[in-house]
Amino acid sequence: MKLKVLVSKEQLEEKTSELAQRITRDYQGKELVLVGVLKGGFIFLADLARKIDMDLTIEFISVSSYGSSTESSGVVRIIKDIDTDVTGKHVLIVEDLIDTGLTLNYLKGLFNSKGCANVKLAAIMDKPDRRKVDLKVDYSGIVIPDEFVVGYGLDWAGKYRNLPEVCVVLEN
Numbered sequence: 001m002k003l004k005v006l007v008s009k010e011q012l013e014e015k016t017s018e019l020a021q022r023i024t025r026d027y028q029g030k031e032l033v034l035v036g037v038l039k040g041g042f043i044f045l046a047d048l049a050r051k052i053d054m055d056l057t058i059e060f061i062s063v064s065s066y067g068s069s070t071e072s073s074g075v076v077r078i079i080k081d082i083d084t085d086v087t088g089k090h091v092l093i094v095e096d097l098i099d100t101g102l103t104l105n106y107l108k109g110l111f112n113s114k115g116c117a118n119v120k121l122a123a124i125m126d127k128p129d130r131r132k133v134d135l136k137v138d139y140s141g142i143v144i145p146d147e148f149v150v151g152y153g154l155d156w157a158g159k160y161r162n163l164p165e166v167c168v169v170l171e172n
Contacts, residue, residue: 003168006165007165016048031117034052036059038060038063040096040153062079088115092139097124101131108135123140129145
């Protein structure tokens, strides 16, 4: 398999720092809970959390809408829910990539039903051309084209998450 770098690790770090500064400013004095969407969002979540200059709590949720396919089925299944009560807290859902928006739209509704003070979304990468629902991304990272990508948490059949940059998978 051949890969072509689409987003460098330097670009990812610069955008993560920019988003962290905005989040720090916007949530100062509030009780913030970062909810990382597993598995893909863990690398961005770790980098982002270290750059946010305030106290916060970190939680994880695991969902599936892809299975082993490269296309979202649109059906969201919760595999692991968060462990703490988020009633009255400010929740920021942290994801690696917003594609169709179906999963994050579902998660936003789920957290709104839990009585959060507010629920916002952050993603390091965004493919707006693939959107199937109207979804506001509060902290949007790098807009990328509609190509299949791996690295920086994104996988192909469980592999390539550990690449330090985002790469396009090229046809052999």
